[in-house]
Amino acid sequence: xxxxxxxxxxxxxxxxxxxxxxxxxxxxxxxxxxxxxxxxxxxxxxxxxxxxxxxxxxxxxxxxxxxxxxxxxxxxxxxxxxxxxxxxxxxxxxxxxxxxxxxxxxxxxxxxxxxxxxxxxxxxxxxxxxxxxxxxxxxxxxxxxxxxxxxxxxxxxxxxxxxxxxxxxxxxxxxxxxxxxxxxxxxxxxxxxxxxxxxxxxxxxxxxxxxxxxxxxxxxxxxxxxxxxxxxxxxxxxxxxxxxxxxxxxxxxxxxxxxxxxxxxxxxxxxxxxxxxxxxxxxxxxxxxxxxxxxxxxxxxxxxxxxxxxxxxxxxxxxxxxxxxxxxxxxxxxxxxxxxxxxxxxx
Ligand code: ATP
Ligand code: MG
Numbered sequence: 001x002x003x004x005x006x007x008x009x010x011x012x013x014x015x016x017x018x019x020x021x022x023x024x025x026x027x028x029x030x031x032x033x034x035x036x037x038x039x040x041x042x043x044x045x046x047x048x049x050x051x052x053x054x055x056x057x058x059x060x061x062x063x064x065x066x067x068x069x070x071x072x073x074x075x076x077x078x079x080x081x082x083x084x085x086x087x088x089x090x091x092x093x094x095x096x097x098x099x100x101x102x103x104x105x106x107x108x109x110x111x112x113x114x115x116x117x118x119x120x121x122x123x124x125x126x127x128x129x130x131x132x133x134x135x136x137x138x139x140x141x142x143x144x145x146x147x148x149x150x151x152x153x154x155x156x157x158x159x160x161x162x163x164x165x166x167x168x169x170x171x172x173x174x175x176x177x178x179x180x181x182x183x184x185x186x187x188x189x190x191x192x193x194x195x196x197x198x199x200x201x202x203x204x205x206x207x208x209x210x211x212x213x214x215x216x217x218x219x220x221x222x223x224x225x226x227x228x229x230x231x232x233x234x235x236x237x238x239x240x241x242x243x244x245x246x247x248x249x250x251x252x253x254x255x256x257x258x259x260x261x262x263x264x265x266x267x268x269x270x271x272x273x274x275x276x277x278x279x280x281x282x283x284x285x286x287x288x289x290x291x292x293x294x295x296x297x298x299x300x301x302x303x304x305x306x307x308x309x310x311x312x313x314x315x316x317x318x319x320x321x322x323x324x325x326x327x328x329x330x331x332x333x334x335x336x337x338x339x340x341x342x343x344x345x346x347x
Contacts, residue, residue, distance in 0.1 A: 001178070005030055006146035008042040008085065011062035012052060015069040016209035017294070018193040018202035021252045022152035026185055028074045030150065039080045040144050040326060041070060043319075046085045046092070047137065050130040051120055067315050069212050072305040077318045085140065087323035090330035094139035094337060099132065101168045102161075107131050112157045119205065138162040143330040145178045153184050153191040154201065173340040189251045198227035198245055210294065212301050219298065223291045228283045238279040246286055247273060254293045262292040 007023060009015060015024065031039060043066050048059045063084060070082060085091060107113060113134065117126055134157075141149060141162050149159060159182040166177040184191050192201050195208025202209050210222050228246050232239035241247040247269075256268050266272045272289075275281045308315050338344045 002037040004146050005036050005039040005148045006144050007150050008044040009066055010044045010048040011059050011066045012048050013062055013204035014065050014211045014213050016202055016211050021190040021193055023150055024073045026150045031079050041080050042083050042085050044085045047133050050133050067319055068305055068308045071308050072301045081322045081325050083322040083326035084319055088327050088330045090143055090334035091139045094143055095136045098135050098138055098165050101165050102135055110134055110157050112154050134158050134161045138165045141180045142177045143333045146180045148183055149180050150183045156182055176336055176340040189248050194245045194248055196222050196226045219294055220291055223287050235282040236279050239276045241273045241276055246290055249290055253297055258293050263289045
């Protein structure tokens with residue numbers, strides 16, 4: 001079986017450090033080790049519209065921003081097909097057929113949908129399109145015969161639902177669709193990076209993000225005002241590093257070289273943590289170090305971003321060519337699906 005990698009992001013704003021450690025870094029690594037047959041990365045504008053249908057401008061503007069974020073972190077359009085979801089007309093068609101295979105209660109039980117419904121305050125007035133998005137996500141995945149989907153852990157229930165739909169489809173119509181597997185980061189803290197406010201997830205919709213596009217001044221402000229251990233009032237007090245986003249970010253981003261370069265009095269993160277837990281280490285010092293580490297990560301990304309911002313035509317061309325290629329692939333799958341469902345009348 002071919003090894004086909006696919007992932008996407010919603011154009012609801014710029015990409016942030018959570019995306020970087022949870023998914024983007026993994027994608028670039030996968031792209032580079034070239035142990036795959038095809039790789040697709042897409043901008044999920046149709047999905048973004050399910051809960052932003054009244055704000056089309058935000059979605060439209062974010063498409064280009066996300067594309068620039070992709071290219072800035074090192075996704076390479078000669079290796080990866082980058083496309084826009086709404087340009088692929090086979091996707092809503094596949095969604096329509098898969099809808100028959102899923103019950104309303106199954107959708108309502110999906111834990112990620114549940115928490116998002118709460119977060120978005122939909123109450124009992126959930127838009128049908130929103131509730132349906134796990135099904136449309138299954139169309140995205142199966143249209144490309146994806147076997148591997150690198151994501152953060154909030155997407156695991158989506159992948160589970162996709163696998164159920166694939167099994168159910170294949171059971172009824174014969175072996176047609178490929179079952180995908182989620183790949184989450186090895187480093188546990190990267191699977192769901194918390195927000196700068198200490199909330200469980202850094203998320204565009206929650207406004208608690210450090211964006212890949214933030215300039216140094218903005219990053220500094222955000223880091224210096226980050227939530228830490230609320231009981232660590234004086235430097236001498238023993239501190240908690242476990243639920244402390246400052247230490248979690250260090251866990252996700254800092255390596256021993258960063259210590260050598262910026263904080264040589266500690267060998268590694270374990271030593272720094274031990275000191276904080278014992279007492280006698282102030283938050284400001286740790287935050288300054290975190291700022292240096294984030295800057296180290298973001299500086300090369302920013303300089304690439306500048307290049308693409310000055311060459312928007314190039315970005316548009318990449319998206320256009322990627323969408324043409326993705327369309328061909330998805331149309332083939334749609335043909336196969338329609339044949340299996342006996343609705344291939346004039347073939
Ligand atoms: P929105 O708030 O609009 O849903 P988001 O910030 O959750 O935006 P998505 O576009 O929904 O971002 O997610 C894209 C990918 O990034 C998914 O694979 C998701 O698991 C991953 N991801 C998003 N936020 C985080 C995070 N804080 N930590 C780890 N991975 C994340
Ligand atoms: Mg999300």
